[in-house]
Amino acid sequence: MFDFHKNHKILVLAAFLGFVTLSFIVAVFPAYQMQDVEPLPGQVQLTENERKGLNLYIKEGCVACHTQQVRNIEMDNTWGDRPSIPSDYIFSKERMDIWRQSPSLLGSERTGPDLTDIGRRQPSEAWHLLHLYNPRTVVGASIMPSYPWLFKEVESGSVKENNVVVNLPEGYATSSGRTLIAKEEALQLVAYLQSLKQVKLPDGQVEEFIPALKQIQTEGNKVNQGSASASGINGAQLYKQACAVCHQDNGKGVAGAFPPLAGSPIVNDVDPELMIRIILQGYDARSEYASMQPFADQLSDAEIAAIANHERTSWGNNAPEITEEEVRKLREFVENQPSN
Amino acid sequence: MNNKRSLITLLTLLLPMLILPQNTNISTDNWITSPGIIGTVVLILIVFLVAIIILLAKLNTYADTYKRKQLNKKGLEFTEEMIGMREEEIDRILEGRKKALNFKLSGDELGSQETVKDRKGLVNMVTHEPENPMFDEKKNTPIALETPEPLKKIVLYYLGTAVFWLVFGTLVGQYVGMKFVWPEMDSQPWLSFGRLRPVHTNAVFWGWASLAMIGLGYFVIARTSNTVIHNYKSAWYSLILINLAVLLGTLFLMGGINNGGGEYREYIWPVMLLFAIAIIITFWNFYKTVASRKIKDIYVSNWYILAALIWTTVLAIIGYLPNFQDGLGETVIQGYYMHQGVGMWFMTFTLGLIYYYLPSSLNKPIYSYSLGVLAFWTQMLFYTMIGTHHFVFSPLPWWLQTTAIVFSAGMFIPVVAGTTNFLMTMKGSWNHISKSYVLPFFLVGVIFYFVGSTQGSLQAFRFTNYVWHFTDFNVAHSHMTMYGIITFILWACFYTILPKLTGKEPPQVFVGAHFWLAFIGLFAYMMSLMAGGTLKGLSWIDGNAFLESVILMKPYWVWRAIGGSLMFVSHLVFAYNFYYMVNNKKPIENLDAPVLERVNN
Incomplete structure (x- = not known):
């Protein structure tokens, strides 16, 4: 009966059922369960503007270089106070629209810094705008692309009061009589980046990092020396x-x-x-x-x-x-x- | 005996400790001696060794050529000597030679008056069909296979469009790679890094590799079932659908419309639907062809090819269904999808192709059919479970990560089974390395199959993941597999089958240029990113400022761009070779016919 060598029906059916079963075990069921999480107390929904910024973040492919996950290992402590947990993604990961699914934010490469907590690390709008217009204005060695199409150059006289002006440093400045202002998209993207802040866990809950060996040793030394310098x-x-x-x-x-x-x-x-x-x-x-x-x-x-x-x-x-x-x-x- | 058993028990006990160094004491002090890193270094040395062997074989051929030249020189000296001879002496030699040439056998020298008869069919029944060949054919002569014209046409069109997407996709890849060195190359939104990166990956995935595999698959299915393709028309439909999907997908991505940024599923669902329909049509066409096969057994190639098509259909459906993708559900599916896209589609299909084209190019059977079957079922079991190893230390459930790591180690089974099978098939035919470039392409592909897959398993272990995850090492790994394995083997299949279909073989020097440029380019690409990626990871662990890891990568990115350029140039050479093979319609004369006639007359 199970003669795979001679019966193509049985062969194809076995391959199909085998794969579907394994897929359910390893992908569909866990995925289904992972949807069932509660938001943390104090966690806020994205505003309309921030959500538009998230859509731009996806549109421009920022996820190709920026992760948004603090792993539970010591070296990731730079990027957040605690490891990321499923609740962190609850508001940003829902279907974007009928054509596009929930955004893939965790990322697989860190060519640029992790952005989990960028809103706390760098809350300045002016910095973000300069950095988006041309990253090398503020970080000389950066290899991030510039996004000049999120900005507009206008006659200095026609700058309106509600326009956000970007003051460029020497070497990047616009020609005299003209001013660079941020388009709405730039402001939305910055609003999204500013909204990225790790929410503190409610009292009593602790998520720990797996420590690195060096850290353990230095901490041990500290204790031995009493009041450390x-x-x-x-x-x-x-x-x-x-x-x-x-x-x-x-x-x-x-x-x-x-x-x-x-x-x-x-x-x-x-x-x-x-x-x-x-x-x-x-x-x-x-x-x-x-x-x-x-x-x-x-x-x-x-x-x-x-x-x-x-x-x-x-x-x-x-x-x-x-x-x-x-x-x-x-x-x-x-x-x-x-x-x- | 007792000793042996206790050793095995010990190993079984130790194995989990080897592969699951869960939490404690990760440091950068002796990173060089960690098993994952040592393993990777050894694996890379293997590739290096194979390259040297191929190089030596080639050099050997050149030495032979040189020797032949020396012989020719001697011949020349002989002629000169002849010229110096006296006339009567030459006349005497010529007379004797003329006599010898005019001598004819009367036919009854052995004492018989009867005419020659071939009662047992020893001469007349010589066959070149795969079943029961009486003797091996000469390898390096292109043998035109009798192929139905419509099949030939469909195969050539699939392969032709595939070549287009290879050149396009790697041009984009090359451009994107250069942006690491010159980030200010342009300031067009549709050419920016974030938008072009998925254009590159998707074009080479769904355009180049998929079209090439299906095209080569059509020939295998028809040939090994000894029948005609069920329906040629639907083959054309799926060709159009796939090309349309890649074209539309590329335009959408450049326009900033993507499916949420998950790697390899950046095409929005209406576009991917076209691709899925094409896959389903192809599956049905292949399935019906296999069902109407004229031989009892289903050749193992068809197992792999049919399974790849059906698994990919399931994969696309699970990957795009929205019901379980909110929250981190999306991430679970992402790990599953991106890994199975490679494992169940490209790897499985390509393995199916090797099982036909490798023995076919060497004109001998596969070493072990059963090993192929074992590899098939273990491929399904182990490969399916390991997607989450892309998210080790992430907020995904720890048990899911551990499952992925354990099964990654299990991947050794299908990989070792496959590699052994292919290498044992090659055994005894190593002289083909010096005779043509088909075997070198296969050999590099098979070695990378072992090296790339094993390295991937090692990378899944927690320590190596600690160092390499998120660094450029991942990019090196994906090029080692998608390029080193899949693309090299597809090229080997191209060079195996196209001369037989069209009767035209490109000059060996161009095939050689293609091979060496691609191989050296890949090696430069992968070594620079591996070295740079490791240093980057160590820099992170040491807690240096992030920017320092960007600065330290700069020379490695330059080398990556250089390697990438070599690879791209090799694709241009390959495109020329392809054009050369398909352009000339003139069939070559059937070399076998005169031989048989000569014997018969």
């Missing part, structure tokens, strides 16, 4: 990760968008109070520059001290080093201040 933290490296996209690796900033740190009176001030407060609370005092986000939630006291010391001693700056203790005191002071 901050020397384990590399200020230059942290600066690169958290600050360099705006202030640049050489500390010179981007003219018209992000102020230089090299030679800055605030950085070189012997009294570090204002500098540390800016890092903790953010800064928006100068109209010619984009506003800076607060870093109090993202960086520890030791990390802030390490970064500040790197800034205070690099690029010709020469100010006395500060300690973790000073940062801790200022943080306490800032937190006890009534919010305005």
Whole structure:
């Protein structure tokens, strides 16, 4: 009866049924189950504008280079505070329209950074617009494509009040008398990127990273040494990760968008109070520059001290080093201040 | 005996530990000694070794040519000596030679007056049909196979359009690869990286490889069933549908309309529906042809080909049905779809083609039929389960990831069975390497089948995944398989069958140019991305700033672009070779006929 060699009907039927059965076990059933998740408390739906931005994200093929998944391994801790869980995708992964299915956001390649938490890491609209118009205006070594078609060059006189103007740095600037403004699409895409923030898990729930060996060892050493010096933290490296996209690796900033740190009176001030407060609370005092986000939630006291010391001693700056203790005191002071 | 058993028990116990180093102690300190990485290095060395062997074989041929030239030189010296001879002496030699030439046998030298008769048919019944060949044919002469004109035409059209999509698809790929080096090459929305990348992958998948496989499949199905194709008209319909699907899909993708960005299912469903209909039509056509076969057994090639068609139909339906694709359901299906697209469609179909074309090109039977059957069922069992290994450490269920990793290791069975079978078939015919490029193409394809698949299994293990996932190593792996395996074997089949269909063989130097450019290009491409990808992964693990991993990749991307250019140039040479083979309609004279006549008369 089961003579596959001579009976083509049995052969084809067996191959068909075998494959369908296995497919149900390994794909259809798990997929069906994975749909059954609850949103996290505090998780918000995408707004209309953000959803349009998500559609643009798919249209331009951003997923080819950017992942949106924090894996449960130590090295992915850079991209989020906790590993991604199914609930994280609940609002962004529904069918886009009748022609197009739910977007594939997890990605398979990280040619560019992971974007799970980009909205928290880089909340500045000005930065995102510059970066989309030409990534090399803010990140010199970037190989990301430019998206000039999301922007429009107009006569400077015809710029309306509700237009969002993009101030280009030297070398990229428009010809005189003309101004670059962001089209609606650019603003939608940026709105979507700004909305990408990891939601904190409700109290008591913990998702842990699988630690790397090095980490375990250094932590062990720390315990042994008692109160550890901050020397384990590399200020230059942290600066690169958290600050360099705006202030640049050489500390010179981007003219018209992000102020230089090299030679800055605030950085070189012997009294570090204002500098540390800016890092903790953010800064928006100068109209010619984009506003800076607060870093109090993202960086520890030791990390802030390490970064500040790197800034205070690099690029010709020469100010006395500060300690973790000073940062801790200022943080306490800032937190006890009534919010305005 | 007892020793052996305990050893096996020990291995069985250790195996899960080898392949499932679950969580603890991953570090970059001795990454070089991790089993996955050592395995990969060994595998690459195998490819390198094979390349050297092929090169040596070729060099050997050139040495022979040189020797022949030396002999010719000696002949020349002899002529000169003749010229220097005296006239009477030459006359005397000529006289003797004339006498010898005019000598004729009377026919009864052996003492018989009877005419020659061939009662047992030893001479008259010589056959070149595959069943029971009495002796091997000479290999390097193109033998025109009697092929029904409509079959020949449909095969040539499938292959012709496939060649077009290969050149188009790899032109796009080459362009996209150069954008890593010069990101500011253009600022057209429809030429931007994100839109062109799927154009490249889909064009070479659904355009080049699929059309080439189906075209070559038509010949296999008709030939091994010893009958005519069930319905030629539907073959034309599906040809048009597939080409239409790839054309429309390409235009949509460039226009920014894609199906949500899941790899290899970027075509929106109305476009993919055309493709699916074509696959179903083709399946029915093949199935009916096999059903009306004139021999009892179904040749193993047809197992693979029929299964590939039916599995792909199921796959397309599951991949595009919307009922279970919200939330992370989409991701589960994505892993399943992208892996089975490669495993159940390209790999299965191509294996079916090797089972016919490899023995056919060497004019001998396949080494083991049963191994082919074993590989068939294990292919179905193991390949289907491993899709989720594209999402190791992701938020997908841990059990699903573990299943994928375990079954990835299980892939060793079909891969080893297949490789053994093909290599044992080649055994004894290695001299073909120096005689033509068909066997080198097959050999590279088969070696990559082993290397690429095994490397893929190693990459699924958790440590190697830790280093390589998300890096350019993945791109290297997919080129190693889709290009090193599928494309090289398809080329081998092209060069096996086209001369027999059209009676025209391109100059060996052009086939050689195609082979070496493609092979060296692929090697440069894959080595640069593997090395760069590994360093990138290590840089991430060490916690360096992300931008540093971009900067360190730059030289490797340049090398990738160079390798890609070589590959693209080889496709132009291949397109020329194809044109050369199909352009000339003049059939070659049947070399066998005069031989038989000579014997008979």
